[in-house]
Amino acid sequence: MSNELLKIKNLSTSFRIGDEYYAAVDDVTLTLNKNEVLGIVGESGSGKSALAFSIMRLHTKAKIEGEILLNNQNIVKMSNSKLNKIRGDEMAMIFQDPLTALNPLMPIGRQIEENLFLHNKKLGQQGRKERTIELLNLVGIPRPERVYEQFPHELSGGMRQRVIIAIAIANDPELLIADEPTTALDVTIQAQILDLVRELKEKIHAGIILITHDLGVVAEMADRVAVMYAGQIVEIAPVEKLFANPLHPYTRSLLNSVPTEGQDRLHVIQGVVPTLKNLPRKGCRFAERIPWIDASHHEENPELHEVESGHFVRCTCYEHFYFPDNKEEQANGVS
Amino acid sequence: MAFLEVKDLQVYFPIKGGILNRTVDHIKAVDGVSFEMEQGKTYGLVGESGSGKSTTGRAIIGLEDITSGQVLFNGKDITDKKTKNKAFRKDVQMIFQDPYSSLNPRKRVLDIVAEPLRNFEKLSKKEERKRVQELLDIVNVSPDSIFKYPHEFSGGQRQRIGVARAIALKPKLIIADEPVSALDVSVQAQVLNFLKEIQSELNLTYLFISHDLGIVKHMCDNISIMYKGRYVEQGSTEEIFENPQHIYTKRLIAAIPDINPKNREEQFHYRKKVLEEYTQSYDDYFDQDGLAFQLQSISDTHRVALPQKG
Numbered sequence: 100m101s102n103e104l105l106k107i108k109n110l111s112t113s114f115r116i117g118d119e120y121y122a123a124v125d126d127v128t129l130t131l132n133k134n135e136v137l138g139i140v141g142e143s144g145s146g147k148s149a150l151a152f153s154i155m156r157l158h159t160k161a162k163i164e165g166e167i168l169l170n171n172q173n174i175v176k177m178s179n180s181k182l183n184k185i186r187g188d189e190m191a192m193i194f195q196d197p198l199t200a201l202n203p204l205m206p207i208g209r210q211i212e213e214n215l216f217l218h219n220k221k222l223g224q225q226g227r228k229e230r231t232i233e234l235l236n237l238v239g240i241p242r243p244e245r246v247y248e249q250f251p252h253e254l255s256g257g258m259r260q261r262v263i264i265a266i267a268i269a270n271d272p273e274l275l276i277a278d279e280p281t282t283a284l285d286v287t288i289q290a291q292i293l294d295l296v297r298e299l300k301e302k303i304h305a306g307i308i309l310i311t312h313d314l315g316v317v318a319e320m321a322d323r324v325a326v327m328y329a330g331q332i333v334e335i336a337p338v339e340k341l342f343a344n345p346l347h348p349y350t351r352s353l354l355n356s357v358p359t360e361g362q363d364r365l366h367v368i369q370g371v372v373p374t375l376k377n378l379p380r381k382g383c384r385f386a387e388r389i390p391w392i393d394a395s396h397h398e399e400n401p402e403l404h405e406v407e408s409g410h411f412v413r414c415t416c417y418e419h420f421y422f423p424d425n426k427e428e429q430a431n432g433v434s
Numbered sequence: 435m436a437f438l439e440v441k442d443l444q445v446y447f448p449i450k451g452g453i454l455n456r457t458v459d460h461i462k463a464v465d466g467v468s469f470e471m472e473q474g475k476t477y478g479l480v481g482e483s484g485s486g487k488s489t490t491g492r493a494i495i496g497l498e499d500i501t502s503g504q505v506l507f508n509g510k511d512i513t514d515k516k517t518k519n520k521a522f523r524k525d526v527q528m529i530f531q532d533p534y535s536s537l538n539p540r541k542r543v544l545d546i547v548a549e550p551l552r553n554f555e556k557l558s559k560k561e562e563r564k565r566v567q568e569l570l571d572i573v574n575v576s577p578d579s580i581f582k583y584p585h586e587f588s589g590g591q592r593q594r595i596g597v598a599r600a601i602a603l604k605p606k607l608i609i610a611d612e613p614v615s616a617l618d619v620s621v622q623a624q625v626l627n628f629l630k631e632i633q634s635e636l637n638l639t640y641l642f643i644s645h646d647l648g649i650v651k652h653m654c655d656n657i658s659i660m661y662k663g664r665y666v667e668q669g670s671t672e673e674i675f676e677n678p679q680h681i682y683t684k685r686l687i688a689a690i691p692d693i694n695p696k697n698r699e700e701q702f703h704y705r706k707k708v709l710e711e712y713t714q715s716y717d718d719y720f721d722q723d724g725l726a727f728q729l730q731s732i733s734d735t736h737r738v739a740l741p742q743k744g
Contacts, residue, residue: 142618142619142620143618256483285482285483285645286482286645286646286647286686286689286690287482287685287686287689288482289689289691290688290689290691290705293691294702294705294706297702312618312619313691314619314693315648315690315691315692315693316691318691318692318693318694318695318698319691319692319695319698319701319702321695338695339695339696342693342694342695352620353619353620354693356619356620356622356623357619357623357648357693358626358648358649358651358652359693362652364627364630365623365624365626365627365652366623367620367623367624367627368620368623371588371590372618
């Protein structure tokens with residue numbers, strides 16, 4: 100298909116602890132189309148950032164298996180020099196913390212020009228400056244000529260995040276990965292940044308992977324959503340379907356633990372997110388957090404099942420899942 | 435008589451400068467804040483970073499020096515340094531934001547939770563241990579783990595140990611400064627449920643400081659919105675969310691992401707509209723220095739910072 104921008108096949112990213120490798124991303128298969136926003140949701144330790152870093156090949160010591168095809172070029176097998184060419188050009192990343200992602204000793208203008216210089220040799224000094232000012236304008240920074248000369252510490256958090264976005268989109272990337280782009284920001288600034296990303300999507304026609312733990316952000320931004328738990332994708336669906344009809348127990352638990360109207364008690368997921376070393380590698384990984392569900396309802400080797408077109412769920416336990424404090428559903432679920 | 439009354443609280447931080455390092459100016463972190471609290475209720479304090487919400491909380495409990503103003507607890511002024519008010523120290527406790535840095539990594543859970551007990555109550559070793567185990571039981575941390583160190587616990591468990599420490603002396607008021615913002619969604623739910631439970635059990639009053647309006651809406655009876663050291667609006671949770679009067683409050687509410695993807699476009703346009711209104715009517719709501727005006731009552735409980743009439 101020509102519309103496919105990124106195709107990830109059976110990707111596993113493992114880290115070494117002691118003498119053994121443990122997979123933080125375990126057999127993930129995904130596609131991202133052009134012009135699409137794919138949200139990846141999960142708690143800390145679910146492997147969502149490890150996945151993003153794998154796509155950019157930013158891990159230095161991880162073992163990466165499987166295929167990551169960006170426009171049919173395999174990133175996993177790519178040489179470093181080739182990688183340096185496409186990083187920042189074809190694919191770019193927006194980092195979480197706008198304070199640490201910028202060089203404190205370099206003026207804003209030069210940090211953006213650096214990316215232009217590396218990937219667009221045709222542009223002269225004057226051209227680069229013009230493009231930089233244009234980019235600063237595009238991300239909504241007032242008085243770009245002034246900001247061009249300023250240093251990161253002179254800008255507020257929201258403005259810094261805009262600069263990071265400007266660097267990321269400098270060379271019109273086809274793939275943009277945003278790793279918790281608004282977590283460090285205030286709500287009003289978050290809203291501005293999200294609106295900005297949405298507007299940019301229309302302008303630069305990039306495919307965007309948006310990684311976040313905030314379900315509200317996903318609901319506002321994404322076209323499709325993948326929910327990750329313990330290194331695996333447990334559910335993937337178009338955004339309306341996922342919020343209207345969440346199926347996997349983890350997705351449902353997550354949605355129920357966010358405060359909404361007229362809710363007195365929030366749902367609490369039993370137990371804790373397993374650490375990388377203690378991940379249950381066999382069977383349904385969420386099983387131990389829903390112990391009231393009979394073990395026979397889980398699959399031995401849980402796979403993604405297509406329930407509706409485009410809506411995939413891992414394991415069959417969702418068919419029998421109910422919340423323990425909901426008697427009605429309990430009756431339905433068991434029958 | 436109000437349970438806790440704060441009158442015209444001001445906290446200024448000096449800016450030092452010049453050759454002699456003299457104070458050249460002040461940062462007005464909290465600039466004239468007044469409110470009252472009743473026992474057994476939850477009061478939300480919302481604002482962006484730098485709005486002075488944490489400073490307000492810390493000033494009440496005595497972690498920041500107050501520049502001027504009064505804090506009356508059961509009618510007694512507790513800002514007066516001459517009268518050492520030991521009872522107040524016991525009655526007001528704090529839960530901190532980051533469960534990773536608010537517990538001493540070199541102390542055992544027993545010592546962490548027992549510290550307030552050791553300061554105020556003379557208990558034998560045996561009694562002390564029993565009390566600590568009871569407290570851990572209340573917060574759903576296994577009482578057997580009293581000899582463990584903080585690093586052996588998850589974020590949610592740590593935060594609950596912090597809560598156990600805060601409730602050790604049976605306080606009346608707890609100041610919770612962003613108690614869940616460092617936690618994952620599911621753990622967040624656990625801590626919030628738990629705070630609600632012990633509130634009804636111990637008749638606690640909370641001052642709940644947060645930037646997350648969704649959580650504040652869930653937890654609080656009464657909400658105050660703070661901006662640049664001043665209150666811009668104060669009212670019951672319903673009044674703030676259903677009938678926001680100040681343009682800044684409106685903007686904050688519009689910025690909350692909607693969990694229903696169907697409202698996406700609507701929300702996007704609504705936010706644009708509010709932002710437009712905000713820029714247009716900015717001068718009507720803020721003075722020349724960009725600060726909020728004095729609060730005016732518009733109903734018994736609802737107060738908004740609007741310019742003086744006439």
